[in-house]
Amino acid sequence: MAYGLLKGKTGIISGALNEKSIAWKVALRAKEEGAKIVLTNAPIAMRMGEINKLAEICEAPIIAADATSVEDIENLYIKSMESFGGKVDFVLHSIGMSPNIRKGKAYGDLNYDWFLKSVDISALSFHKFLQTAEKLDAINEWGSVVGLSYMAAQRTFPFYTDMAEAKAMLESIARSYGYRYGKLKKVRVNTVSQSPTETSAGSGIGGFDKFFDFADKIAPLGNASADSCADYVVTLFSDLTRMVTMQNLFHDGGFVNTGISEDVMALMEK
């Protein structure tokens, strides 16, 4: 059901790789709520071509940008503003990748060049999105920037290796830049800490299936789906959450505050 929450708003959505991507669902919901959007992803991800389907449904231009390149991000904002005929109201950062996870490296055997790559792609890029927007004055007052995070920023999940550090940095950037951008332009910056979700990035993590089931049994509401994440993110882009900033917001069915559940205790019974 649509409520017209984003009527008249414009936004940039990164990270839609395929139909399972959280960003894909956010793009569909943003369009449904009345926004005009631009889609972006790394040039290499474009080659898969799936994003073209989404662009057609959303009537959205696609502007390629490697999130580690300030030059690409500048071009992204400039072209987006040209396309909208004005500044941007919201930005979704839905980008994450760890070469160490991809190559199955354990936490005690990390490749440090890859570690830096994980941080650059998954966290520093958030700062690059924000700093470039500020320099180009690309975001309207009361605009909203959302990044996607995971609870390994606060609590240890062994298989998440260097992405835990990247997410901790991502959430810290939301606080630090949220302060700065709030003061300067009343732009709010938040991260949404999402349940394990079956996507390319999610399923690439070792033991994902078991962990997905465990989280689902712990959370009183069960795991939050990508669709419900999109609903939540859309509210953060809307004018209904204008005073929410510098927050890491858990969207996890209650997992973070649950010690143990009856379902998990039943599994332990011999």
Ligand SMILES: NC(=O)c1ccc[n+]([C@@H]2O[C@H](COP(=O)([O-])OP(=O)(O)OC[C@H]3O[C@@H](n4cnc5c(N)ncnc54)[C@H](O)[C@@H]3O)[C@@H](O)[C@H]2O)c1
């Ligand atoms: N899936 C989960 O379990 C889960 C849980 C919590 C948070 N998240 C976070 O949600 C976000 C989106 O992930 P997803 O689960 O939808 O998976 P996904 O694989 O669909 O999306 C990740 C995206 O990052 C993009 N990307 C990678 N390197 C890039 C680069 N250099 N420049 C630009 N884009 C680049 C990929 O092309 C892809 O579109 C990520 O930040 C992820 O860490 C995922």
